[in-house]
Amino acid sequence: MDSYRSRSAAITLWLTVMGLSQPQLLPADNETPPFSTLYKWKNVDFEFPSIRHRREALATGKFVPESVLPLGLEVWGSRIWVTLPNWRSGVPATLATVPRAGGVISPALKPYPDWSYHTALNDDFNCTKMISVFRVNTDPCGRLWVLDSGKINAQDNSVQVCPPSIFVFDLLTDMLIARYLIPDNYVLQDSLFANIILDTKTSDCSDLHAYIADTWRFGLIVFRQEDGMFWKYSNPLFYPDPLASNFTLHGLNFQWSDGIFGLALTPVDHFRERMLFFHSLSSYREFYVPTSVLRRPSQVNNSFSEFNLVGESRGLYGQSSASAFDDRGVMFYGLVSRDSIGCWDSNKPYRKRTLGTVAENAETLIFPNDIKINQGEQQNVWVISNKLPMFQNGSLDSDDYNYRILYADTKEAVRGTVCDPAIKIPIRRLLVNRR
Ligand SMILES: *[C@@H]1O[C@H](CO)[C@@H](O)[C@H](O)[C@H]1NC(C)=O
Ligand SMILES: *[C@@H]1O[C@H](CO)[C@@H](O)[C@H](O)[C@H]1NC(C)=O
Ligand SMILES: *[C@@H]1O[C@H](CO)[C@@H](O)[C@H](O)[C@H]1NC(C)=O
Ligand SMILES: *[C@@H]1O[C@H](CO)[C@@H](O)[C@H](O)[C@H]1NC(C)=O
Numbered sequence: 001m002d003s004y005r006s007r008s009a010a011i012t013l014w015l016t017v018m019g020l021s022q023p024q025l026l027p028a029d030n031e032t033p034p035f036s037t038l039y040k041w042k043n044v045d046f047e048f049p050s051i052r053h054r055r056e057a058l059a060t061g062k063f064v065p066e067s068v069l070p071l072g073l074e075v076w077g078s079r080i081w082v083t084l085p086n087w088r089s090g091v092p093a094t095l096a097t098v099p100r101a102g103g104v105i106s107p108a109l110k111p112y113p114d115w116s117y118h119t120a121l122n123d124d125f126n127c128t129k130m131i132s133v134f135r136v137n138t139d140p141c142g143r144l145w146v147l148d149s150g151k152i153n154a155q156d157n158s159v160q161v162c163p164p165s166i167f168v169f170d171l172l173t174d175m176l177i178a179r180y181l182i183p184d185n186y187v188l189q190d191s192l193f194a195n196i197i198l199d200t201k202t203s204d205c206s207d208l209h210a211y212i213a214d215t216w217r218f219g220l221i222v223f224r225q226e227d228g229m230f231w232k233y234s235n236p237l238f239y240p241d242p243l244a245s246n247f248t249l250h251g252l253n254f255q256w257s258d259g260i261f262g263l264a265l266t267p268v269d270h271f272r273e274r275m276l277f278f279h280s281l282s283s284y285r286e287f288y289v290p291t292s293v294l295r296r297p298s299q300v301n302n303s304f305s306e307f308n309l310v311g312e313s314r315g316l317y318g319q320s321s322a323s324a325f326d327d328r329g330v331m332f333y334g335l336v337s338r339d340s341i342g343c344w345d346s347n348k349p350y351r352k353r354t355l356g357t358v359a360e361n362a363e364t365l366i367f368p369n370d371i372k373i374n375q376g377e378q379q380n381v382w383v384i385s386n387k388l389p390m391f392q393n394g395s396l397d398s399d400d401y402n403y404r405i406l407y408a409d410t411k412e413a414v415r416g417t418v419c420d421p422a423i424k425i426p427i428r429r430l431l432v433n434r435r
Helices: 002-017 051-059 388-393 410-414 427-434
Strands: 029-032 035-041 072-076 079-083 095-099 133-138 143-148 165-170 175-181 193-199 209-214 219-224 229-234 246-249 252-255 260-265 275-280 286-290 308-310 320-325 330-335 340-345 355-360 368-373 380-385 403-409
Touching (some): 072 368, 193 260, 209 260, 252 388, 260 330, 275 320, 320 368, 330 380, 340 368, 355 410
Parallel strands (some): 260 320
Antiparallel strands (some): 079 095, 143 165, 193 209, 219 229, 260 275, 330 340, 368 380
16 A cells, blocks of 8 residues: 555656646636636535544544634645644644645545544544644655644634644655754744745755744744754844734724744745745735845844845735745735735836736635745646634634635736736836836
8 A cells, every 4th residue: 555655656756857747627616817716615524534433523522624724735746735723623633635636626635644643533642743733835855844833722722732843744655754843942932833934955955944934923943954953033024013913804803913924935046046035914014034144043143134125015905924936036925905816026126016916806815825836847826715814703604615725827827917027117117106
């Protein structure tokens, strides 16, 4: 069985490397152009080992469908990973996959790598399991990096049941190959490790660094794989903007003071330094820092001026969740108060008039939470939208489609818009407009 699985995974990898596994994706609907909706769910369900296991999990409260919220995603080979944070009790597995191919509207989720890594079907609880996963990220060497906050009930009365940590899986074998605990001195009271992004410029990933956002204690933690070292940057630019902490969407008004959240790396370019772009969730602004600075632990106390503001404010309702760059340097980002996906061609200045909108939809793009762009020749931008504020407010309707995974070709998505790298904007016009 295992050898069969690893063989089929190896074939998938080979096809991916060859650029041949551009599968015929069969979407559930095309209501959000230029995006296609691959899947949509009212509530999510899981592939339990048997009907009896599922019935028991429901009866004992280990599976409460209304408690399960898809939050983050990642795409590699023939699979899509979906994270399911343990914010309320009744989340049986915190990380799962669905096939990339589509063809079913609401597939059941398959726990990753299997049930033994999750809490629901195991009474012998211990911290070898994943507790509450927010985000995952793949590196170019076929490994999945899983950021586990280790914290349950984040919404109401959070409890740190296991230390925050990173699980690393080999995607060919689905075996756990490493586990790194975030050192205690970087885990503050109410720290929330909400995002992770991987940075490597070498083909064997030997220089790999991970950047991790502490959204509630406003830190940026750097991890160096070579020697397992962690260090932490602090900067006022990681804080929420009080004026952007008052959210209003679809009649709900709420206050979130969330700091550094969105992390996006510019493409690897041998002539230009790689930059990490970042922003707080409660903010209308974008910032950047050179990765060469982040990679120098000797500079942690002496880096204030290396963190920079980018261009103009996105303006009112410009709060952004996740963001990602494609290989051409076009950034895509979720605009959570505008039901939309924004774009920016990083070869142009960051100004209101150079920021575009890829799609806006008051039904299908309510709270676009995570954004990823798959590796490979043909790049798609992948979005998960999940109506998070309604989930937290308890006002989700189980008769509606609440959670969606959407995708669009990155080139097609911006064709003809201000974000299209083929469309040049005379600098003079920008300057005139600014006055
Ligand atoms: C934790 O659980 C795993 C799997 O259920 C088990 O193999 C392992 O021995 C346990 N570890 C400890 C320290 O109890
Ligand atoms: C927050 O937003 C609501 C709704 O738009 C508005 O009524 C309220 O005055 C705002 N509060 C502050 C402090 O800006
Ligand atoms: C940075 O400052 C902290 C706190 O003052 C100190 O413990 C640490 O050693 C400093 N790090 C470096 C690299 O200077
Ligand atoms: C949900 O939001 C509505 C409208 O703002 C409010 O009246 C209601 O009390 C909220 N419910 C919960 C459970 O917070």
